[in-house]
Amino acid sequence: MKHLNLAAVSLTAVLMAGTAVAQSYPEGDIDLVVPFDPGGSVDVTSRIIAETANTILEGAEINVVNRAGGGGVVGQTTVARADPDGYTVLAMTSSVVTNPQMKGAGYAVSDFRPVALYNLDPEVIAVPASSPFETAEEFLAAAEDETMNVVVAGIATSHHMSGLAIERATGLEFSYIPTKGFGAQVQAIAGGHADAALWPLGEAASQMGSGDIRILAIASEERSEDYPDVPTFEEAGIDIPIWATFRGWAVPKGTPDEVVADLSDLMQQVSETPAYVEKMEAAGYTPTFRDSDGFSFVVDNYAEQTSAIIEEAGLGQ
Amino acid sequence: MDMILLGFQTLADPMVALMLLVGVMAGMVVGSIPGINDNIAFAVFIPFSFSMPAETALALMVGVYCAAATGGAIPAIVLKVPGTASSLLTAEDGHAMARKGLAGRALSIAITSSVVGGILSSIVLLLFAPSLARVALEFGYVENFALAILGLSSVVGLLRGNIVKGVIAALIGLLVATIGFSPMTGAARFTFGNINLIEGIPFVPLLVGLFGIAAMLDLKADVMKTRDPDAGPESLPKIGSLRLPKGLMRRLTPVWGTSAAIGNVIGMLPGAGMLMAIFLAYDQAARRFRRKFEGQPGEETWGDGAPEGVAAPEAANNAVTASSMVPLLSLGIPGNSTSALFIGALALHGMVPGPLLFTQHGNVAWMIIVSFLFANLLLWPVAWVVLRTVSRSIFAIRKEAMVGVIAMLCLMGAYSDGANLFNMWVAIAAGVVAYVMRLASIPLGPAILGLVLGPQLESSLNNSLRISNGDWLIFFDAVNHPISAGMMVASALLWIVPAAMGLRDRARAAKAAAATKDNG
Amino acid sequence: MASGFDAMSRSYPLALSVLLMVFGAVLVLRVVISQPKSVSFSLPARVAGLSALLIVAWIVALSAGLGFVLPTLLMQGAFLYICGVRPPLVAAIYAVLITAVGYAAFVLGLGVRLPETLAPWIL
Numbered sequence: 001m002k003h004l005n006l007a008a009v010s011l012t013a014v015l016m017a018g019t020a021v022a023q024s025y026p027e028g029d030i031d032l033v034v035p036f037d038p039g040g041s042v043d044v045t046s047r048i049i050a051e052t053a054n055t056i057l058e059g060a061e062i063n064v065v066n067r068a069g070g071g072g073v074v075g076q077t078t079v080a081r082a083d084p085d086g087y088t089v090l091a092m093t094s095s096v097v098t099n100p101q102m103k104g105a106g107y108a109v110s111d112f113r114p115v116a117l118y119n120l121d122p123e124v125i126a127v128p129a130s131s132p133f134e135t136a137e138e139f140l141a142a143a144e145d146e147t148m149n150v151v152v153a154g155i156a157t158s159h160h161m162s163g164l165a166i167e168r169a170t171g172l173e174f175s176y177i178p179t180k181g182f183g184a185q186v187q188a189i190a191g192g193h194a195d196a197a198l199w200p201l202g203e204a205a206s207q208m209g210s211g212d213i214r215i216l217a218i219a220s221e222e223r224s225e226d227y228p229d230v231p232t233f234e235e236a237g238i239d240i241p242i243w244a245t246f247r248g249w250a251v252p253k254g255t256p257d258e259v260v261a262d263l264s265d266l267m268q269q270v271s272e273t274p275a276y277v278e279k280m281e282a283a284g285y286t287p288t289f290r291d292s293d294g295f296s297f298v299v300d301n302y303a304e305q306t307s308a309i310i311e312e313a314g315l316g317q
Numbered sequence: 318m319d320m321i322l323l324g325f326q327t328l329a330d331p332m333v334a335l336m337l338l339v340g341v342m343a344g345m346v347v348g349s350i351p352g353i354n355d356n357i358a359f360a361v362f363i364p365f366s367f368s369m370p371a372e373t374a375l376a377l378m379v380g381v382y383c384a385a386a387t388g389g390a391i392p393a394i395v396l397k398v399p400g401t402a403s404s405l406l407t408a409e410d411g412h413a414m415a416r417k418g419l420a421g422r423a424l425s426i427a428i429t430s431s432v433v434g435g436i437l438s439s440i441v442l443l444l445f446a447p448s449l450a451r452v453a454l455e456f457g458y459v460e461n462f463a464l465a466i467l468g469l470s471s472v473v474g475l476l477r478g479n480i481v482k483g484v485i486a487a488l489i490g491l492l493v494a495t496i497g498f499s500p501m502t503g504a505a506r507f508t509f510g511n512i513n514l515i516e517g518i519p520f521v522p523l524l525v526g527l528f529g530i531a532a533m534l535d536l537k538a539d540v541m542k543t544r545d546p547d548a549g550p551e552s553l554p555k556i557g558s559l560r561l562p563k564g565l566m567r568r569l570t571p572v573w574g575t576s577a578a579i580g581n582v583i584g585m586l587p588g589a590g591m592l593m594a595i596f597l598a599y600d601q602a603a604r605r606f607r608r609k610f611e612g613q614p615g616e617e618t619w620g621d622g623a624p625e626g627v628a629a630p631e632a633a634n635n636a637v638t639a640s641s642m643v644p645l646l647s648l649g650i651p652g653n654s655t656s657a658l659f660i661g662a663l664a665l666h667g668m669v670p671g672p673l674l675f676t677q678h679g680n681v682a683w684m685i686i687v688s689f690l691f692a693n694l695l696l697w698p699v700a701w702v703v704l705r706t707v708s709r710s711i712f713a714i715r716k717e718a719m720v721g722v723i724a725m726l727c728l729m730g731a732y733s734d735g736a737n738l739f740n741m742w743v744a745i746a747a748g749v750v751a752y753v754m755r756l757a758s759i760p761l762g763p764a765i766l767g768l769v770l771g772p773q774l775e776s777s778l779n780n781s782l783r784i785s786n787g788d789w790l791i792f793f794d795a796v797n798h799p800i801s802a803g804m805m806v807a808s809a810l811l812w813i814v815p816a817a818m819g820l821r822d823r824a825r826a827a828k829a830a831a832a833t834k835d836n837g
Numbered sequence: 838m839a840s841g842f843d844a845m846s847r848s849y850p851l852a853l854s855v856l857l858m859v860f861g862a863v864l865v866l867r868v869v870i871s872q873p874k875s876v877s878f879s880l881p882a883r884v885a886g887l888s889a890l891l892i893v894a895w896i897v898a899l900s901a902g903l904g905f906v907l908p909t910l911l912m913q914g915a916f917l918y919i920c921g922v923r924p925p926l927v928a929a930i931y932a933v934l935i936t937a938v939g940y941a942a943f944v945l946g947l948g949v950r951l952p953e954t955l956a957p958w959i960l
Contacts, residue, residue, distance in 0.1 A: 037735060038363040039661015047367050047665060064364065065950060068735030069519065070512040077512070102503070103515050149784055155503035177458070177780045178500050180772070183650035183657070186671075187587060190648065193457030194784070206649060210672030212454075282667030315503065361947045481864050488857040492850060499846030506842055506850065530892075538884040540920050718931050721916030724892060725909060725939050733949045741896045749889050756881050775849050 025086055025262050026060040032249075034091045035075025037068045041202070044283055045119060045247055046091045049267070052276040056269050062089075071095070073105045080107035084252040086259035089115065092250035094158050097303045101310050102156045109303060110253065114295035115260055116267035117248035119285050121200040122220035123162040124230075126213050128192040136217040136236035139196065143172045150174045151185050151197035156315045159198040162219065162243045164309045169239045189213055200245055202284045219243035246302065247285075248295050264291045320675070321443065324683025327372055328691065336373040337688055340380020341695045345703045347381060348388025349711075351398045352529035352727030355385035356521050359658040360734050363665065371666035371681055376688050378662055382655060383435055383692040386591070386634045387700060390427035391708055394627070395420060395556070398532035398723065402524050403591045403634035405762060406599045410619075410626025417622055421557035422565075426624050427631045428700045429561060430573060434632030435693030437577040438584065438639035442686050446643050447675070453587055453644040455800060458784060459791055461588055462777040463804035465770040468593040470808040471600055472763045473815060482759045489759075490767020491774065493518065500776040513739040517772070520654070522731035522740035523747050527765060529727035530748020531755065537720045556704060556712075569628045572602050576629045580636025587644055588773045590653040591637045592766055595630035600811075602629030639689040645670055646682055659685075891915050904959035905944065905951050909936045 032050055034043045043066065050062040067075035072095050082088035090096075096112065099105040125136060133139040142148070152160040155178050163174055177194050179185045182203050189197045190212035201224065207213050208227075217236040218224055233240045249267060251260060270276055271289035280287040290298065309315075328334055347358045358381055366374035389401030394411035407427060414423035441449070456464065469487060476483035496507045497517030508514040576598035583594035602625040610616045610623070617623050641652025642659070649671030651657035663670050663681075674682045714722070731744040751761055785791035795802040891912055898908035913932035922928045940960065943949045954960075 037661075038360055039658055039664065041664070043363075044661065044664045047364070051367070066360075066364070066735060067737065069516075069737040069739060070514070071516045073512045073515065074735075074737060074739075103505070103512065104510070105512065154498070155501065160503075175783055177783060178503075178776065179780070180500070180776070181651075181657075183587060183645075183648075183660075186648060187453060187650050188457060191454035191457055193459075206669040206671045206673065208673075209676065210648070212672070279667055283664050284669050361949070364948075481860055481867065485857065485860045485864065488853055488860065492853045492857065495850040495853070499842060502843050502846050504842035504846050506846060534885055534888055537888060537916075537920065538881055541884060542880060715922070717920035717922045718917060718935070720888075720920050721913040721932075722935055724888070724916065725913070725935065728892065728896070729939065729943045729949070733943065733947065736950050738896065738900050738952055741899075745889060745892050745896070749885055752881070752885050756878060778849070 025259050026057065028087060029061045029063055030087050030089060031065045032062050032089050032091060033075050033079050034064055034066050035068065035072040035078075036066070038066050041285070042091050042093055042247060045280065045285055048276065048279045048283065049118065049270055052270045052273050052279075053266055056266060056273075070105075071099075071103060073099055073103055077105060077107055079250070080111040080252060082252050084254035084256075086251060086255050086263060088252065089263065090250045092246075092248050094245040094302060096250070097299060098156070098158070098161075098306055098310070101307070102315060109299065112250040113253050113255055113260060113292070114299050115249040115251055115292055116264045117246055117290040117295040117298055118267060118271060118287060119202075119247040119280075120220075120244045120288055120298070121202045121246070121285070122218050122224075122242065122244040123159065124199055124201050124204050124218050125216045126189060126197045126199050126204050126207075127195065127216060128189050129212050129214055130192050131195070131214065133196075133216065134214075136231060136238070139216055140170060140172065140237065143174070147173060147175045148195040149177050151177045151179050151188050151194045153182070153185065154178045154180060156310075158245050158306075159200070161306055161309050161315075162240075163198050164313055165240055165243060165305065166233075166238055168309070168312070170237075186213075202286070206284050243305070246295075246298055248290075248298075260292055320679050320683050321687070323680050324685075324687040327680045327684035328376065328687050330372065332370075333372045333376045333684070334691075337376040337380045337692060338695060338699070340377035341384040341692050341699045342380075342703065343377070344381035344384030345388040345391075345696075345699055346707055348385035348404075349391040349400045349703070349708060350726055351392050351396075351400050351532060351723050352525050353730040354389075354401045354521070354524065355382055355655050356658070357525075357730045357734050358385065359655065359662075360521075363658065363662055366662055367665050371663075371668065372684055374662060374666065375659070375681065375685055378659065379685060379688040380692050380695075382659075383635065383638050383689065384696060384699065386638055387428060387431040387435075387631070387696055388703070390431070390627070390631055391424065391704070394423045394427060395708075395712060396532070396536065396719075398536065399528050402528060402765065403595060403637075404630070405528070405592070405765070406595050406630040407627055410617075410621070410623050413617070413620070413622035414624075414627070418557065419622070421559045422561065422624075423627055424556065424700075424704065425559040425561050426565075426569065426627045428697060429566075430569070430576070430628040430631035431635040432693055432696045433573045434577040434580055435635035435639060435696065436690065437573075438581050438636040439686075439690040439693055441581050442639045442643055442689055446686060447647045449585060450644045450647040450650075452585055453648060453650055456586060457798075458777045458780040459794075459798045459801045460804070461773055462781050463792055463798075463801040463808070464586060464589055465774040465777060467804045467808045467811075468589060468596070468770050469763075469766060469774075470811040471593060471596040472760075472766055473600075473811050475596065475600060475603070475762060476760065479758075479760065482757075483763045486754065486759045486761070487763035487767040490764035490769075491771045492767075493764075494768050494771025495775065500772070501779050511739075513737070518747075519734070519737070519740055519743055520768075521734040522743040523768070524765075525727050525731045526744035526747025527751045527761065529723060529730070530744055531751035531761075533720055533723040533727065534748060534752040535755065536716070536723070540717055540720060556709070559701070559704070565624060569624060572605065572625050572628045573632045575601050575605075576632035577636040580633035581640045583633075584637035584640030584652050585643045587650050587652055590769055591634050592769055594633045594637045596762065596766060598629040598633035599626065602626065635693065639693075642685065642689065646674060646685065647672065649674075887919060888916075899952055902953060902955040902959070904954045905940055906936060906960045909939060 034046050036042050046064050050064050053062050067078055079088055079090035097109050188194045215230050217233050218230050219233045221242050277287050347353050386403050389404035390407045393399040393404040393408035394415050397408050397412035399405045399408050411423045499506050579598045580594045583589045603619055606619055606623055606625045641656040644650040645656050660670055668678050728741050731740040793802050895908050895912045910932050913935045917928040
């Protein structure tokens with residue numbers, strides 16, 4: 001079936017080529033490499049984007065390709081070494097920034113050229129509903145007297161580093177409870193087995209209806225529209241204006257400017273499609289858009305934040 | 318009640334119902350092909366499911382999930398090659414029965430047990446899903462550690478006189494599970510600089526190697542051993558009659574009850590998984606069999622064709638399928654790695670499992686629950702059709718040709734999980750290791766349990782100690798952690814009781830010997 | 838990378854290794870004391886060695902970009918030969934059938950992406 005479609009598409013492509021000579025890119029199908037297994041957050045968002053993008057693209061198709069392994073490093077390396085022609089695009093996440101230092105990945109962040117950003121997920125502090133701490137201030141004050149057990153997705157993950165950043169900003173010290181998998185982390189917090197958790201807002205939101213958890217603060221510049229009562233980190237007295245994991249597109253460095261611009265425009269068109277916005281929100285992700293320069297700024301900023309922490313905490317390998 | 322009806326209504330859509338049937342058929346076939354399991358099937362299917370309506374895609378997945386656990390028993394019985402990890406134990410008594418010309422009966426027991434276990438757990442899911450899900454929240458790090466210990470202890474009953482080798486196997490499994498990230502510091506352990514090992518040895522190809530490739534080597538040795546240049550092509554055991562005598566049904570009923578109960582409880586506990594359930598159920602059934610049947614005229618010995626040895630694991634593994642959805646649907650906490658894939662499938666359709674699912678997408682949530690019931694009802698007729706058609710034609714292939722086919726299926730199956738060539742190397746290496754272990758008669762079961770429970774054991778131990786400030790007694794604290802203390806006692810009993818009974822038997826034998834001496 | 842990690846992450850695997858050594862020693866002692874009959878492992882060793890070799894060659898061929906069809910055809914043929922399927926024509930037919938079904942199922946049916954080949958026309 002898929003191949004029939006492909007045949008049809010390539011046939012249209014041939015026909016289109018005759019009429020639209022001016023548009024040279026994309027001439028063929030684009031591989032969007034997801035360096036994780038199907039069904040994860042990067043895969044889900046990439047497929048929603050590809051679906052919308054394919055209604056916009058004419059004569060070409062975006063294919064989502066899963067290249068899993070090594071916590072994303074395998075797929076990321078594939079793209080770093082691919083031809084810089086715009087036909088291999090990486091679904092880029094924050095881990096690209098830290099993997100060379102943390103996991104000994106063979107590429108550098110500079111091997112990629114950010115194309116466009118589509119999702120920023122700010123960090124939140126979540127506590128069990130049964131927790132005695134009603135506000136972030138109460139939590140921080142209590143943390144001065146006794147060490148809090150804070151659940152994070154794993155040591156040296158972006159969430160652990162956000163904890164280290166809070167330590168740096170407040171002079172507190174946490175005891176980290178690394179817990180793999182969001183489900184297991186929910187189990188620990190909703191069941192009241194730890195004091196707090198550092199979560200991305202997108203995932204935390206999926207648990208908000210249960211009455212088992214409460215979020216105390218969000219690490220973004222402005223309050224979230226969905227949770228207007230929850231203060232930002234700065235309002236809560238943590239001097240971190242923003243801490244967010246990001247999702248976007250990147251291509252190998254050396255990709256021509258026009259191609260990057262074309263891809264960025266495509267993403268912009270996608271982000272303005274109402275059906276896409278609806279789907280992303282239903283899946284728990286707030287769609288956003290920043291072009292190549294905007295995305296580069298986010299990446300550089302994140303790299304700056306993390307590299308200092310990695311060095312200070314001696315996390316690198 | 319209205320919501321349950323809504324679930325039935327959603328499922329009554331002919332397209333959705335048809336997809337459930339297709340899923341059950343596909344799952345049965347996927348399960349019965351060594352080297353391909355439901356994990357791999359989902360990895361390949363989830364991308365496809367994106368273009369389908371949510372109801373049809375999820376109905377299909379439920380069908381595959383339920384039926385794969387049953388289908389795995391088919392090659393386990395006929396070839397002694399477990400089609401999935403969940404039929405690891407079925408291969409022992411099941412294949413022994415097949416060798417005695419009772420392949421049909423063994424298959425029939427396997428399928429009936431699956432249906433019974435599956436239906437019982439579907440009913441539990443249907444009636445108690447939201448309330449039972451709270452049980453999962455009672456399990457913190459301390460309880461998870463005790464659960465892992467209980468799981469590892471469940472193999473003791475299986476070892477009988479081979480305790481040393483069993484413990485060695487479990488230790489090997491636990492050690493291999495430490496490859497990759499250290500949970501405490503994030504340091505890479507035993508990866509030898511290989512990026513592919515950073516998150517541990519990829520699990521799906523590892524399983525494929527341990528079962529598929531190892532069994533392929535076994536089959537090949539068998540073919541070469543029995544090869545006679547004059548003989549014609551060797552065929553596999555005939556399936557024969559599928560009828561189950563009434564007496565046998567009556568005899569197996571208590572086993573089904575116990576095994577389904579074990580499967581239900583274990584399924585609901587995150588991190589325990591199907592393997593632990595089949596080991597615990599098998600252990601229980603073995604104790605019962607030795608007490609009531611062993612040594613009686615006309616009875617087989619345990620491990621050599623006892624019907625309970627097929628019924629217990631098969632009832633338990635299907636009971637796990639539905640109950641693993643209990644914490645998943647209402648809390649978003651997956652019961653095992655396969656049910657975790659439902660999170661991805663739901664997310665692709667804009668649904669997030671968790672407390673909001675039932676209020677926002679009640680029709681789909683209840684449809685999934687109702688589908689489990691119907692999928693299990695469909696198992697028997699579908700199994701019958703698959704056995705008569707697909708399996709019959711597969712098993713008509715010469716055994717000699719089977720070897721290469723299984724090798725290809727395993728390697729390609731391992732590869733398709735992430736399209737990574739490294740997976741193939743994992744599969745072949747794991748296969749050779751498992752084969753060598755079998756030659757040395759080191760049991761594979763404890764090693765796999767060690768692999769599955771290892772990460773949980775280490776991280777829950779460390780996290781518990783971090784919370785208790787290094788106090789080891791926290792696991793036995795009957796006031797604050799009664800569940801943990803109880804499981805620790807149960808684990809201890811699993812070790813002590815067989816040892817004590819062994820000593821008693823030895824003492825009795827010595828007394829009897831002394832008595833005969835006196836008389837003589 | 839194999840052992841140069843921190844002490845905190847080492848204690849658990851170290852404890853396991855010590856236990857493994859103890860039980861291993863018990864096993865060795867047992868064998869020495871009871872002196873069981875020795876069993877020949879020549880057949881199993883040949884089986885495992887040959888099959889592993891074939892499979893390794895296949896994986897290498899696949900990684901090297903020789904495509905799926907040719908390596909699989911050769912691997913299946915070799916397996917059939919070793920397993921004693923004799924008239925070469927019969928073995929060849931079987932091998933072609935298995936390869937075709939494998940390609941149809943995985944590549945066409947399930948859309949599995951094979952490793953890149955040396956030339957685009959190699960299947």
